Amino acid sequence: MKRKTKRLYNNPNGCLLSVENLEKTFCLHLLKGIRVEAVQSLSFQLQQGEFGVLVGPSGAGKTTVLKCIYRTYLPTGGTIRYQCSDNSIVDLATCSEQMVLEIRKTEIAHVTQFLRCAPRVPAEEVVAYPRMTQGISQKEAVEEARELLQRFAIPEKLWQAYPITFSGGEQQRINLARAIVQRPRLLLLDEPTASLDGRAIERFLAALESIRKKGTTCLGIFHNQDMVRSLATQVIEVRPLNGVYIDRAEITHFRQVS
């Protein structure tokens, strides 16, 4: 335990993720180069084990923040300092693509709003694949995948089917299973429960709780107020000002991490 505390010293305030003055502006060349300011000077920090929730109206730039952290979007300003498992600090806004690929493999997982996966690959392989890239044998990875599919109540006869043929809720469960299976240190969640029914949400929350107990830090977008209250250790408000999408973020501390 002692070593763990020491680990946290490298980032300001010893946090896992420190976003400072994040800025993302899109330049649409096809529309005469108009500029869309999606995120402006957003700053927040996440300690290890925290659950950060981004809130704000649609179009405020919440998804953009997650995509910038995952580097699906290239930030146009600011820093995203992330502390890796080996203590090194990486600025996800500017580090090499090679580094991002490595970090995606072992450190950060992203649950996107909609499942996007290779076509004609069976569900169990879609879920097993991230573990295989971590060097686990195919057999073991598929076993782990099946366990998760079971936990998420995906009927066994669908395990060999292609996720593209699944219902919206089932697809989202595959999406979650694929992210959770790699045991990320940081999990980015973009409205993961939007297409789930009550029971599926319960199962998802239970799965989330079990990986959080193992130390996974979460940053997510949730619209359900009850869920925000029960999950969040920190609420990060992202709001549009004067028609410009975002100007600043207000950070409210909800509850301390125990």
Added chain:
Amino acid sequence: MLNSQSPLLHVRSLSKQYGPSCSSCARLTGPEQGTNICPECGGVVACWEVSFNLFPGEVLGIVGESGSGKSTILRCLNLDEPPTTGEAFHSGVEKGKTNLFTLSSQRKRLIQSSLLGIVYQSPHLGLNLDFSAGANVAERLLIQNNTPEYRRIRKRTSSLLNKVQMPVKRIDELSGAFSGGMQQRVQLAKALAPRPMLLLLDEPTSGLDVSVQASVLDLIASLQRKTGVSMLVVSHDLGVIRLLTHRTLVMKMGRVVERGLTDQILEDPQHPYTQELVASVL
């Protein structure tokens, strides 16, 4: 830092010009000029100062319209033809210290047949269509073996054809008699024969109809997942790029106009040309 690896392939300032060349070629061609034919001397600048690294286990895509120089890069890297200028280093050749383009043609041929595998868009470039499927694949194995033993080669050829989902009983049929999809599979078996560290794919599925294209792509993707071979994939099809690659270079008029993670290129393209490309497809 997390494991920082050294690249498998390091390409530096690769340029290839066809026909005459003059000192203005570079200045008067490219995406800004809207041409890759030099107005001064009439020479063609197929690609200009292309540099990149390819890491072990990585799949790098090169995307761009016809004539943007994608295939030229691949032909140069397969040592089919020399570049006008530029260097390439392969970590499997003298620990990556020697420029491949300066080697003797004999060494090049050896590297071609032992460290590289290529699949061309058109099967007649990669296969001798007057030879059987087995002979095409076995040719690669024979170059490597100094004391070839018929039965061993035959066995390995069969297992390679099996790996690319070709019916092994057709091993002795002429390659020219196969369908397009099957010819691509034979090419793939031939490319995989020496267990190469690097696979070069030049529009591997372009001429195929949709369902066959899908099954060949599945095969390539699953071989990559299982063997971890590095690949350089040239395609004009963003779907192929999305499915197979980790990182992508975007080319226009012989220049690399943008490079990045494949999902970033597709979701947050920066260059006007890439934005146009992505907007036209998705």
